[in-house]
Amino acid sequence: MNFPAILLLRRADPNTPLAAHLAAGLLALLLLLAPPARGQVSLDPGAPAAFQPDRILVKPAAGADLSGLHASLGTTVLREFPGIGGLQVVQVPAGAGVPALIAAYQLSALVQYAEPDFIVHALDTTPNDFRYWDGSLWGLHNTGIYGGTPGADIRAPQGWDVQNSAANIIVAVTDTGAWLSHEDLAANLWTNPGESGKDALGLDKSTNGIDDDHDGYIDDVHGINAILGTGLPLDDYGHGSHVSGTIGGVGNNSVGITGVAWRVQLMECKFIDAQGNGSISNAITCLDYARQKGAKIVNASWGGYNFNSSALYDAINSLRSAGILFVAACGNDNNDNDARPLYPASFNLDNIIAVAATNRTDAKAWFSNYGAHTVHLGAPGEDIFSCWNGSDSAYQYDNGTSMAAPHVAGACALIWAHNPGATYQQVRNSILSSTDPLPTLASHTVTGGRLDLYKALMVSIPSGTTTGTPSPAPSPVPSPVPVPVPL
Incomplete structure (x- = not known):
């Protein structure tokens, strides 16, 4: 992977x-x-990426409450972004691996996506x-x-x-x-x-x-x-x-x-x-x-x-x-x-x-x-x-x-x-x-x-214009789903 x-x-x-x-x-x-x-x-x-071993990013499905899912997986929410659809930074429990944890979240219908926290x-x-x-x-x-x-x-x-x-x-x-x-x-x-x-x-x-x-x-x-x-x-x-x-x-x-x-x-x-x-x-x-x-x-x-x-x-x-x-x-x-x-x-x-x-x-x-x-x-x-x-x-x-x-x-x-x-x-x-x-x-x-x-x-820009609501953004191309590996 x-x-x-x-x-x-x-x-x-x-x-x-x-x-x-x-x-x-x-x-x-x-x-x-x-x-x-x-x-x-x-x-x-072509080099593989590094990622944080202690946290992942999880976005809930619309209206979903992930508290029960977090409890069942032993994770805690470190940070949440209400302005980005409730995106959460989730703590990886001691002894758990990032790929396996991501796979567990992705199996739930409560989650829109889960992905590694890549290093830059x-x-x-x-x-x-x-x-x-x-x-x-x-x-x-x-x-x-x-x-x-x-x-x-x-x-x-x-x-x-x-x-x-x-x-x-x-x-x-x-x-x-x-x-x-x-x-x-x-x-x-x-x-x-x-x-x-x-x-x-x-x-x-x-x-x-x-x-x-x-x-x-x-x-x-x-x-x-x-x-x-x-x-x-x-x-x-x-x-x-x-x-x-x-x-x-x-x-x-x-x-x-x-x-x-x-x-x-x-x-x-x-x-x-x-x-x-x-x-x-x-x-x-x-x-x-x-x-x-x-x-x-x-x-x-x-x-x-x-x-x-x-x-x-x-x-x-x-x-x-x-x-x-x-x-x-x-x-x-x-x-x-x-x-x-x-x-x-x-x-x-x-x-x-x-x-x-x-x-x-x-x-x-x-x-x-x-x-x-x-x-x-x-x-x-x-x-x-x-x-x-x-x-x-x-x-x-x-x-x-x-x-x-x-x-x-x-x-x-x-x-x-x-x-x-x-x-x-x-x-x-x-x-x-x-x-x-x-x-x-x-x-x-x-x-x-x-x-x-x-x-x-x-460049001439008409006066009196105001920032309107932009048209919907195109959907991103989904990232490849990580394959779980032995922990």
Whole structure:
């Protein structure tokens, strides 16, 4: 029996031009910013998946009460998601095996589905910000340095003349958390209104040690840590800080970098740990939190092959029902996602935007996955400079579709701020109908092009529209039923 692996879509690029490597290394040495190099994450599309040995995901049939079934199997419910059809995270009893327990649940008419809790791994107007002017942020404005092609970028300066702030838009970053005091992130972090201000005793809600808004998390001021069940999403891996910086690093503050959106509300939802591992159940916890707290966009720079989790599909569909966009990295294995899907990017839901990576010369990055029918567009994802963990002024280059997706998420935020009455379908269409055609993406993506912020902002969206009820989502392709094995 094989279960698939899920990996955060990030990896180093050994084919980066030597000049770029030398420049990046010199800048890091001078600024003492870069942490020690880490091993690359390798993703084998055919590899079996790991899963949590101590819990599974179970969704009751409509109106079913599973309490008796849980009692008969010796299981307990750890977490429940009313907004996702009552989906439950169920504790596996000591001595029991995951495949056998799943089979027992699937035999009951009370259960819609039961599946493993798969493990995920980390994939990893003009501003005055220093790193914008020295050419490091080529994805925003490519001047041709380090072997790049002038104009091979998302046309951010032209777009910023139209809209550079999305201060009222919440973007949930489901990742490894963030360095919360970083000079280019702190001012753009979302602040939970239920955990800020004074409580009845005059104490600061953000530090009073009380779950003031009764959401299950104490002092969740800027987001949550779903791994520990706390309100402190500290980044101990670096990936989440990097993604956050690309979406919404503070613009025009004279230091560091700028994100696609100079101002935005970054909701940090940590479910990936210091080793780059996470679980579907914790990812769903983050998605459900983002939905309840008013996020308009979710960035998902993670994914994997050989699984089709109904629970994860249901969670993203619940975002869709709430009018929330889901921007997903498409993978880093030069894989055709049409032939071998990578999820969640390949789920057939119209609130998903699947993103490939491009490089400084406007070509598809050598590592980037593609798919003429399943990957929507490209965005800069090679040699991307952004925030890092380790200090309040840490920055680093990184590569991957993990870096491409946040360019699109940031663009979606600006479009929504520019068109506050737009639906998620209209924002998505603005992105997909306005790409710059690229030869290397012509037969590799749905649009055949790379993100163009300026053209996307110029797409006309009728005023006065409101988010309506979307049409029913298509049913997911069911995952293979696990075969019980000896315990």
